[in-house]
Amino acid sequence: MASGTLELQGLNFNLTEEHLAVQEAARDFAQTELLPGVIERDNEAKFPAEQVRKMGELGFLGMMVSPEYGGGGMDTVSYVLAMEEISKVDASASVIMSVNNSLVCWGLEAFGTEEQKQKYLVPLATGERIGAFCLSEPEAGSDATSQHTTAEDKGDYYLLNGTKNWITNGNSSGTCLVIAQTDVAKKHRGINCLIVEKGTPGFTVGKKEDKMGIRSSDTHSLMFSDVKVPKENRIGDDGFGFKFAMSTLNGGRIGIAAQALGIASGAYELALKYAQERKAFGRQIFDHQAIQFKLAEMATKIEAARLLVFKAARLKDEHKDYVQAAAMAKLYASEVAMWVTTEAVQVHGGYGYVKEFHVERLMRDAKITQIYEGTSEIQKLVIARELIR
Template identity: 45%
Template sequence: MDTRNFDTTEKEREETCQMIQETVRDFTDLHIKPYIRTWDEQQHFPKELFKSLGELGLMGMLVPEEYGGSGLGYQEYVTAIIALSKVDPSVGLSMAAHNSLCTNHILMFGNAAQKSTYLPKLATGELVGAWGLTEPNTGSDAGNMRTTAVRKGDGWVLNGSKNFITNGKTGNVAVVITRTGEPGDKHGATAFIVEQGTKGFSAGRKEDKLGMRASETVELIFEDCYIPASQRLGEIGDGFVQSLKVLDGGRISIAALSVGTALGAYEAALAYSKERRQFGKAICDFQAIAFKLADMHTDIQASTLLTFHAGALKDAGKKVTLESSVAKYHASETAVRVANEAVQIFGGYGFVKDYPVEKFYRDSKLCTIGEGTSEIQKMVISKEILKE
């Protein structure tokens, strides 16, 4: 896939986004659609697929060309996630976690050596990345994490665990945030890059999930895991502050994931409503169904605009804490509402696995939980607007 630096004219950017949509559509037709149900039923994480996505330039969309990436911006990135997620949200989720969390954390806060070591391989899909912040007892309360990093000689020893980690078992490298100071101290956490195979670092059980089943979610375990000082990301004590900045971009990713999920459910319901006939006419001709479709379309349009607005501000180098939370909150709740209505439009057929909306319904709920629940988003939004 041909790529351009994202600092281009609006027309060039539109052309690039259109090209990305077409590329992803052709790719999903061949490499994803035939396997969606099998991957979902078997909870199969298709790691080989992500190497192919890397060949298309989708695994390093935000990575500069000097590090082997596509050198694109958030608007192109959002376009790709939406296009993938409207086919299979599980793939969109894993691609988003790789790009906006693990890879972007190294891009934003890594030193020259770390960037040169990891970014080229992450950008091509040779390496799949994971990101560890959440813990079993400190989900939204990340400031009180229990995973610790203690100095030992020229390095650090990590002990503890992280859970609900996307790409955690199959991923080759993880960025992990640990406590190096007092609990609750905003400057008491430090981030490290940990490679698969490091002694004392292992993946625990794979979660048996309601939805997003082809996206791998596991526990990460650290047992006297020694990490050289060269693997520390940024300054000691900056890990939590770094995480908040990474999550600003990550929430744009989840907003895009939500838009794609909603679009997939909506388009399936729209097509079905035109084909399904009752009482001598297509069900879309009944006002009850037509009004559902109107609400679904309107909510998706609003979520799409909010998401691209946040992406444009991010590309402009502006603070997006408020805008990314607004987009993530609205889009994720929209995904759940739209998927619910899609099942309703399908009726009994929406409740069986032979039709796609059943999976969109299950997948959509994660969007309101991952990278900050809807309740957390409202906390962030209210805090930001009350500053004004």
């Protein structure tokens, strides 16, 4: 058996009162603050600024950060529960939350210096600022080793040049973690991660991407032209950047798996409710076996995905190897999200194809979970490598 895997009976999936309280708070926030206007924000590709501000006030943007740095000090299971509830209603809001928690705050707390934590982590954890994780490039998506953004060592600072693509929170972020190549000869061992503040001379934000789904999250290209970044803004030792990125993405996959789970759960709940309200041939469509079979398979796949997501979260909380578990959770949950949302549209029939019933948006949102933070194909590679490690 691959390192890091455990028998399911070896894990405790019982939720504490604290877990249930977090789940309830996230569900209430999603229903009262996110649901009103979610269709309009999607139509207009409008960033949910007011809703994100409230997420920060409620502690949803720094859930796993130590209270010492302004965070909630919660475990990964709490984070997964909150992500699922928020994703049921608004996946655009949940990806903003995921990037800030999983990629930016976690990376800074795990690998940053005390000075970096005080200066950058505290405002990120409290929601005073939002963070962005800048890895992807025009020619470096799944192949993260092919970084064309360069960070030339100039002694006491780096000179940053290049372009980053598909950056979530690209325009709304105040703090960016930028992966760049310092020494091409060293390949992935010559990559660094630099903290770059918005407003630094030479740092510009490109156009907002017109996306199929998660439309109200802001996705931009970021350009760096002779941007001076102080040496003290490098995370870790020289050449640590690639390892930093891969370590951070491993945890990020749990967040996206939880997002996919939430999207699937939200679509299933809508389909189940609709099946009990809609009548055809003189009875509720739920009474037709064809619809019953669809809903039964939806519920089963969602439950299986939930177990994988919880397993990865528990392993991370127990400081055990969770690389394979996170990849499995992200792979399966994203596939389930795409399948369940498509079937939810089918259950709704023609109504599922219009915005008013929400499921068409959930279907559009689901697709990205198979792509970002490692495509489904990359997850399979990660899993395969772990099988023989």
